Amino acid sequence: MKLLVIDKTAVLNSSHERYERIASHPEVELCVFSPTSWHEHMRQVRAERTHHPAYRIELGRTFWNGSYSRCFYLTGLKKCIRDFRPDVIQLLEEPWSLFAGQAVNYARKFTPDCRLLFYTWENIYREGTYCSKIDFIHRRVEESVFEFASSGICATETAAEVLSRKGFFKPTPVIPYGIPSRFIAAEEEIHRRQARPLSEPPRIGYIGRLLEMKGIETLIRALTKVEGELILLGSGEAEKDLRALSADLGLEPRMTWISAVPPEEVIDHLKSLDVLVLPSRTTVTWAEQLGRVMLEAMGCGVPVIGSSSGSIPEVIGDSGLIFEEGNENTLAEKLRSLFEDVNLRRGLIQSGWEKVRDRYTWRSFADDL
Structure with a gap:
């Protein structure tokens, strides 16, 4: 053929x-x-x-x-x-x-x-x-x-x-699309991540374009309600407004801004996080279609929290936490739950990794195609 x-x-x-x-x-x-x-x-x-x-x-x-x-x-x-x-x-x-x-x-x-x-x-x-x-x-x-x-x-x-x-x-x-095999951690690494304590303070991350529809404003506002450091990796037209918001809220000392990096460098930043958040917000013409960075995080053994926008709930399933899009209060609650419940955190690390390993690799995509 x-x-x-x-x-x-x-x-x-x-x-x-x-x-x-x-x-x-x-x-x-x-x-x-x-x-x-x-x-x-x-x-x-x-x-x-x-x-x-x-x-x-x-x-x-x-x-x-x-x-x-x-x-x-x-x-x-x-x-x-x-x-x-x-x-x-x-x-x-x-x-x-x-x-x-x-x-x-x-x-x-x-x-x-x-x-x-x-x-x-x-x-x-x-x-x-x-x-x-x-x-x-x-x-x-x-x-x-x-x-x-x-x-x-x-x-x-x-x-x-x-x-x-x-x-x-x-x-x-x-x-569904897959992710490169380098994002699928070995089982021994997953066990090490499960045994590892949270960073002090916990490292909360967002990786992607800095655009209004990505809902990053919600994530920044949620940071006022929880402990933690927020790492934003990416570039985009909303960066100026997001920096102004973080300054107005007095959050600059708790935030790290990293410009977009080559794809091969993303994995190191992912592995440094305690949780990845994808806070996308639905617009008239767009809703989150997959959220590939969530899959990459899950494959690396990083728990994920996603909004209810588009296909995020379908992709995450019971292998992550979902909050109502645009609601910083419910996002803060999910973050606190993850930080305070070690069994929840370990369970999400395991189930997220298994889901990506079994369903979202390029190998499975190619074979199904």
Whole structure:
């Protein structure tokens, strides 16, 4: 079977862990297509891997690089589909994206009998709107993709429900994204973390973009009600306002600000925390779609607390604590519970690690795909 995967995040070397697993299946001849560069993890990344002994890697130049709603391929994709003639095309793109529209157009022309599968994170149903000034184009693209596609793979159950509401009634299996194996701690390390006392003061962390919708204001306000040091790792347009808020509340001595770091350095910061908080807040057009940093924390043996936004409760389940989004009082209560109840803390470390190890690795993603 000739499988073509179209994936903008394949510019990252870490993404190829899943493709190495797919290529290990003897019946699969794999080709991975990605941009020559992409804006990922708050930085512009040139393709970190351009060849692999087990599968083909093809690259194409893009226009509007980094824009999820407007970006499309200028070169490479047409030639790749024409020459490779895949039996299956796996689009790791939303069905309304211009990337998806291009893939369907070329597939219809050069390999009309192939099976095409797209991947979706969308967990808010927006009738006829796509958060873009070119809604009419995205609507036409999505209609074309829905007609041609054999299946729509969903990151969460909520994403599958949204597809159904949109009128897509073909198979919609839920196959969640994975995380790199370096974030899955050895069992001995988990036992050491369970036996380790809390830091003094406890280290509370947030890792990600500093944006209003990420709910960091709620986390800062909760800090006034609990003991602890807050570490914010990331950059974003809300940083100035968040710094002003922390100063107004007299919290600056208890806060550490760290600018965005390369992906390979995140793990060391994660492991230094006693708890990771993802306090996202739902907007009219967005709700948290997965919260990958939660999975990375759980895999490292760090307990997590998440808001009720979007797919956070589905991802965390009973392996973390949930608070009402935007409510600093309930967040503070969850933090105190975690700090004061050693059995709760140890249990969450164990169940979180087991959940990620069994369900959210690139190995399981590749095998399910």
